[in-house]
Amino acid sequence: MKTAILLYENMTALDAIGPYEILSRLPGAELTFVARNAGPVRTDTGFLTLVATAGIADVTSADILLVPGGPGDETVRADAATLDWVAGMHETTRWTTSVCTGALILAAAGVLEGVPATTHWASIDELRGLGAEPVQARFVESGKIITAAGVSAGIDMALHLTAAACGDDYAKALQLGIEYDPQPPFDSGSPAKAPAELIELVRATLSGAGA
Amino acid sequence: MKTAILLYENMTALDAIGPYEILSRLPGAELTFVARNAGPVRTDTGFLTLVATAGIADVTSADILLVPGGPGDETVRADAATLDWVAGMHETTRWTTSVCTGALILAAAGVLEGVPATTHWASIDELRGLGAEPVQARFVESGKIITAAGVSAGIDMALHLTAAACGDDYAKALQLGIEYDPQPPFDSGSPAKAPAELIELVRATLSGAGA
Numbered sequence: 001m002k003t004a005i006l007l008y009e010n011m012t013a014l015d016a017i018g019p020y021e022i023l024s025r026l027p028g029a030e031l032t033f034v035a036r037n038a039g040p041v042r043t044d045t046g047f048l049t050l051v052a053t054a055g056i057a058d059v060t061s062a063d064i065l066l067v068p069g070g071p072g073d074e075t076v077r078a079d080a081a082t083l084d085w086v087a088g089m090h091e092t093t094r095w096t097t098s099v100c101t102g103a104l105i106l107a108a109a110g111v112l113e114g115v116p117a118t119t120h121w122a123s124i125d126e127l128r129g130l131g132a133e134p135v136q137a138r139f140v141e142s143g144k145i146i147t148a149a150g151v152s153a154g155i156d157m158a159l160h161l162t163a164a165a166c167g168d169d170y171a172k173a174l175q176l177g178i179e180y181d182p183q184p185p186f187d188s189g190s191p192a193k194a195p196a197e198l199i200e201l202v203r204a205t206l207s208g209a210g211a
Numbered sequence: 212m213k214t215a216i217l218l219y220e221n222m223t224a225l226d227a228i229g230p231y232e233i234l235s236r237l238p239g240a241e242l243t244f245v246a247r248n249a250g251p252v253r254t255d256t257g258f259l260t261l262v263a264t265a266g267i268a269d270v271t272s273a274d275i276l277l278v279p280g281g282p283g284d285e286t287v288r289a290d291a292a293t294l295d296w297v298a299g300m301h302e303t304t305r306w307t308t309s310v311c312t313g314a315l316i317l318a319a320a321g322v323l324e325g326v327p328a329t330t331h332w333a334s335i336d337e338l339r340g341l342g343a344e345p346v347q348a349r350f351v352e353s354g355k356i357i358t359a360a361g362v363s364a365g366i367d368m369a370l371h372l373t374a375a376a377c378g379d380d381y382a383k384a385l386q387l388g389i390e391y392d393p394q395p396p397f398d399s400g401s402p403a404k405a406p407a408e409l410i411e412l413v414r415a416t417l418s419g420a421g422a
Contacts (some may be wrong), residue, residue: 014232014389016260021225021362024256031258040262042374048228051251051260091352100390121390138394150390151232155363160396169409172399176413178225179311179331179361181362181391181400183349185371188383189392202387 001026001165004034004062004089006105007041007052008082010072014151016050018040019158022174028150034059035206036082044070061092064161066108068154069120077108078095086110095161096145099154103147107132115142120150121191122206136192152189155180212237212376215273215300217316218246218263219293221283224254225362226310227261230277230369233385237377245270247293255281267296272303275372279365280311280331288319298322306372307356310365314358318343320366326353331361333417347403363400366391 003023005016008100016033024031035041035052042049067086086109090096098106103119106112107130117132118124118140125133139148139157148157159180163171188194194202214234216227227244235242246252246263253260278297287293297320301307309317314330317323318341328343329335329351338345350359350368359368370391374382399405405413 012232015227017224017228020256020259021223024258029256029258031256033259045231045240045242047240047264048231048236048244049262050266051262053258053260138392149392150388152366152389152391152393156394156396163396168397172397173409173413173416174407175395175397175400176402176405176409177361177417178363178402179400180363180393180395181349181360181404182363182391183367183394184386184391184397185367185374186383186386189386189390192389193392194383194387198384198387202384206388207382 001029001064001090002062003029003031003064003066004059005066006068006086007033007035007050008072008076009042010044010070011041011068012151013043013048013050013071015070015102015154016066016196017069017157018097018152021052021178022155022162023064023066023156025177026162032059036079044072056082060088062089063094065089065093065096067098067102069098069102069104069151069211073101073104076105083109086146094144097147097157097161098158099148100150101128103132106145106147111145115145116140117142117145117147118149119147122203128170212240212275213273214240214242214275214277215245216242216271216277217279217297218244218252218261219283219287220253221255221281221286222252222279223262223281223311223362224259226279226281226313226365229363229366232312232389233366233369233373234275234277236385237373243270249289254284267293271299273300274305276300276307278309278313278333280309280313280315280362283376284312284315287316291407294320304345305355308358308368308372310359310368311361313344314338316339317358322356327351328353328356328358329360330358333414407410
């Protein structure tokens with residue numbers, strides 16, 4: 001199973017690394033981190049650098065494409081070469097996926113026109129503006145396109161994808177391997193559950209600093 | 212808040228990147244990825260390289276130390292220089308933390324002697340052999356030492372630590388920011404819930420391939 005994960009400056013690392021930890025363990029996995037150009041890519045906090053082992057010119061097909069989100073998505077959406085790559089890769093995939101505002105990149109590449117999809121809760125309106133049909137959900141499966149909500153939602157999406165690709169038992173085994181038995185100390189991980197003032201605070205922080 | 216996260220060859224990336232995504236967003240955060248020597252560090256699947264911006268000689272104190280796990284823990288436990296660094300850092304911290312088999316490294320550094328602690332479920336017996344008092348729990352807080360269970364448990368631990376450091380509201384805001392509202396498609400993330408044959412399969416895979 002060939003997986004390509006897009007990396008770009010100012011992306012959010014966990015969007016990519018959550019699903020990577022699962023998709024890298026599929027049977028016969030070949031997983032490649034791909035950026036505009038091969039080399040180091042600095043993520044959004046400024047503290048972490050990931051390494052892309054390939055440039056977009058080097059990778060022309062994949063079984064699974066994953067596009068992560070993060071404040072850098074705006075720059076990617078203005079880069080015709082990367083958008084062309086995303087659109088071209090999508091023609092070759094069994095699954096095209098995104099996490100968080102990665103959906104905005106898929107939409108900008110023309111992949112989500114009229115397609116039910118999700119993104120980070122704070123970017124739902126922006127996704128609508130780009131032609132998708134936004135849905136508030138942990139992840140949304142529309143044919144071969146699976147879009148996940150914010151940051152941590154990529155873990156749930158990748159387990160679902162694993163079950164689709166390899167069966168439920170394989171997905172359950174990977175879940176047990178990464179001991180994914182979440183026990184968040186608070187129940188504030190979604191705007192449906194968090195207090196209104198917290199939602200406005202986080203929305204303001206995200207639009208100010210980007211996220 | 213100064214955080215140091217240890218990186219080493221054949222570590223499991225999500226052990227570090229889950230907590231990083233939270234701890235990097237603490238007020239005034241300075242977060243440093245530290246390895247034996249600064250430079251690229253290849254993780255356990257062979258597909259992902261993270262970059263350490265400092266070597267252990269460059270970092271002598273931190274408010275928070277985080278030690279991730281992964282099959283490379285064995286090599287680290289045989290490296291006196293890194294163990295000395297861990298023990299020395301622990302003298303300076305407000306919190307000393309681990310994820311997954313990172314607890315085995317803390318134990319090898321002498322930090323967990325007689326201390327209630329946890330690790331990946333498949334390594335609980337090994338943790339006992341290194342002098343800690345193993346507990347099966349999502350994370351275990353023993354004074355300033357907080358150890359988390361396997362891989363994904365670092366996210367829960369880091370939110371707990373954030374609440375301790377900055378208050379519940381700050382932790383809730385970060386949880387909402389990363390939309391951590393987990394909805395695993397299966398309930399097989401802990402040996403207390405998974406079928407016995409799945410547990411044995413995963414245990415065999417982990418001890419064979421390392422994880």
